[in-house]
Amino acid sequence: MNTLKNCLRYVLLALPLLFFACKDKDPGPDTDDVVYVGSVDKKLYALDAATGSKKWEFLTGGTVYNDAAFSNGVVYVGSYDTKLYALDATTGTKKWEFTTGGQIYSSPAVSNGVVYVGSYDTKLYALDAATGTGKWVFLAGGRIRSSPVVSNGIVYIGSDDFKVYALDAATGTKKWEFLTGAPIDASPIISNGIVYVGSIDKKLYAIDATIGTKKWEFLTGGNIYGTAAVSNGVVYVGSFDGKCYALDATTGAKKWDYTSSPSVSGYGVSVANGIVYFAGNTGGKQYALDAATGTKKWELATVGSTYYSTVSNGVFYAGSSDGKLYVTDAVTGTGKWTFSGGAFTGKPCVVTKQGKVVRGNPGD
Template identity: 30%
Template structure:
């Protein structure tokens, strides 16, 4: 039986950097993050909500994102607890698993769905926290579910996609993605493409589109190309969720490219070299990418021409970028949220949370932040 080997981001990056050294004794050089740049002006964000859950390992990039639905916040704790808040008021708190939680929360259709390293899937009633159903996948669940068309769709780390009926947890369909023997310990979550189709990025550099109701494959498109010599250098995992805007799908890949695909023709429009394990952001005809080495890049969505780049945050282990108002926001290893001008990339201000920022999301013009130390917070423009 083939066995899949997963490696942390940090180890993959270090191995790639050290490949080709002729000496048998290689001294690891610690890369220092750039100091925080001085600001000509200083703007920040206003905190709306903040709660803490348990921390996670620095070597395990879990996406323990919080979810929001109907004005209620749902927080997953790595130790196996899910809680719900309305503003600062806690509505309920439920322990769902002694095995912990390794996926982020997803809330829709009246349920909250989380998963763990044993492949267990739990659906809780949004109003009460009571378990509606429990199901079993074939491997660890490292990314959030997508609740879509009456299905809770998840990807196990053995490359199997599961669609569970959101009402009762029965398996509606499964789909086996290609198996790669070596990959990063990460998995892109499914994202909607159209009224019936979802797209999933994989560790082999392809995106697969699948019918959400039947599990029938609709498309497979290569969006990342490997150019390395060693097994580690050839890693081109799509570890981050694709972003779909209209007819365009934007993807990033580790040691690969940022790529824009036209979904109507299923052809790549353009591709630019950029190594990233974070989802891109798309806003008003621009694509924003944060790279492994700490650059923030902006490309024209239609031509691929670079619009601007910012290298002031090198080696600060940036999160995915998001757009909030007129600002591109990225988080870093010190819990700093950086605000950049969406038009030119100028660094305009910052706010601080606690712990290295793992996931940023914008929902209803609010910024949802999750950090490794378990700080889960919501912010808005001042």
């Protein structure tokens, strides 16, 4: 009997230890883990987000102008060698490649096990993300430099034929098309049932995402090559007139504009935590502006052209044609590290330790 009592006592004493041992470990705050960025030196780089040290690199057969995409442990990237590559995100080992009929400037998008990418051969391709097997192809009327965006089972894409297309994501069937006044280099973004896209006709368009009718348009003073960003009911866009514009997302009414100094060709924008990040392109600067007022908070000077940026977990990532990727504190602009490779023109793709993917704006 004493032996039984002693056994029960040890079991009861051990229960708290078993309880705490079985509890899930608190993952703590999410932090950035890996940055994937392509370069004109034909490579895709995987970098440690904390230090900038290189984890691996993958050499394609042509210039990599576009952004990488990440899904389920695989990184997808297109190249001017006409191919889309699927790489193991941890090792950089190639899983498959798919050859299109033209150079790839468009960035891939992945949704529901399908990867979508445009090509200079005027086609948008839908491929099985696991195998690279083709599912469908849509033929546009011009080169595709714009990048696809998938929302609510619809793929949106712009083309050099002046048009924005809305396609059924499963079949490629066209739902509608919208004609602008010039080729479309910028990529569409979707917010609250509205498609926002810039054109080389100097205008930003707001289009009903379901039926393709125009809600409003806004004329800037220069061509729009960069993708816009939307936050808190405001759409932000850069123009080659050297300005960043803040517009009411519902009406298109201008709230403010910021002119770079000296005035340069404006390009892509990102927005996070009340700050708009505006690429000055030919002036080699990235500007951080107050999202509500347009007041400059800080600027980053490079010695090359800048195009896009990504903001994640309070960290700002931006490439330049000077061959460097710059990483700073997103609030203060204080430098954290730089990485030297070839010229970087796309948005860095950041994957956090908890698996969140950020390419441009948080939530993208």
